[in-house]
Amino acid sequence: MIQTYLEKCRQLIDTVEQQTEQLQQAAQWFADTILAGRMVHVFGSGHSRIMVEEMWPRYGSFPGFNPIVELSLTFHNLVVGANGQRQAMFLENVSGLAERILRNYDLSEQDTALIISSSGCNVVPVEMAEEFQKRGVKVVALITKEHSDRSTSKRKDGLKLSDFADLILDTGAPVGDAMVTVPGLETPVSPGSTVGGALIVNSIKAELARLLTQAGQPPKVLTATALVGSERATELFESAYDEHAHRLAKLYAEVGKKTFVS
Template identity: 50%
Template sequence: MDPALAYLDAAEAILKRIREHEMEHIERAAEICAHTIANDGLVHMFATGHSRMMIEEMYPRHGSFPGFHPIVELSLTYHNQVVGANGQRQAMFLEHVEGFAPVILRNFVLQPPDSFLIFSNSGVNEVVVEMALEAKKRDLSVIAVISKDHSRLQAPKHSSGKKLIDLADVTIDNCTPAGDAMVRVEGLDDPVGPGSTIGGAAVTNALKCAIAQRLVALGKPPLVLTSSVFAGAEKSQQGFEDSYDDYQRRLKRVYGG
């Protein structure tokens, strides 16, 4: 089969598995997040490596709304340089350093009704596990988005012996096969074409839509960032300003304001 078509087939299989097996978990996670946002809290989001893309997918972008707070460390996620200063080697080293998560969270005031959403394909690296442990210490509900197939094949790396799946109140499977890369090319030893971005983005946006529905039902419709295609230029621009203002208001407590 043509490798490009093989990738599209594998991507379709991921979406099919999410539809068939993960909707209950997405709905449970949506309940947690909607409760947080409806009560003026924030869903804090953390990821390392390429998983940080899911955080940017959640907010801010068209069709999204405030209530989500990215906690993104450039030292763990900035891949543009690859080598040299801020290179990939440093990022991959730091995600295994225990004690880093408490240092990061020392900058914020986190408390209920806040909740925590962590993206990690493997769900075993030290900093993401430690971030979940720290969130639980603060009585925050933890939602994990991982590849269950990948996580099952990985031994725990954190000294607690825990994986992210062991700590989360709700775990959503991004339904990506273990190893992430999904396509074999004749003459090439290693597979290509990672699938976790497909699965992670699908879960993120399905969750976002489910949360919006619940907020409307609670009488607190979210302030959506809407394209001028739908609302016209003036109304769209005002919607952006209102959404950003709401987000800024929510952040004041988190930053000690």
């Protein structure tokens, strides 16, 4: 079973490699955003949150990304009871929540967005993409294409995340995500979308770092002490977090100015 899963993962690498041109396009859009002093908005509900955190902040990552993570949609630890999985799965399909989330930000057409949803069928991630596009923000959708094609949208009009994407990337996982069939067990185990998704976001990250460096703005990369020493690692972390704060401040500076009463 271990060898079966690993072989399936090798196939995911092939699927990602076949999307090199699309990965380069996503990296170029993201580079344009970051070089303009703006941010790439990254959103995922449910377990798609994993890809948001894989992009930023973590070792080998750098500022320029706005991780939008709603705890009500992604907090799985308790499973049942208060803050349980049933509530999260319910909220993931509440229309209008995406608009409320984005009400917090002053978006620009210079921004870009990465929306992650394996099925591409739950309401909130689909509406997030729709709301971004309404504001002139380019949307990169990270889905599992085979699974999305075989799934039914939770929206009444049947539209999916792919319908609101300027670029679509595929994790390469199968329908249902799980990749290993165990003899005597009715249903398959061991999902693949996390592996494929991580390959995709880190491939984009690597190409993006090249583009930023080539443009004369090398990113401030969160780097381990074991590589650069304690003093330099601390310097990189502090400067990266400061840059993130300054970029984020632009997203709040003009929010609600047309509506609030001073």
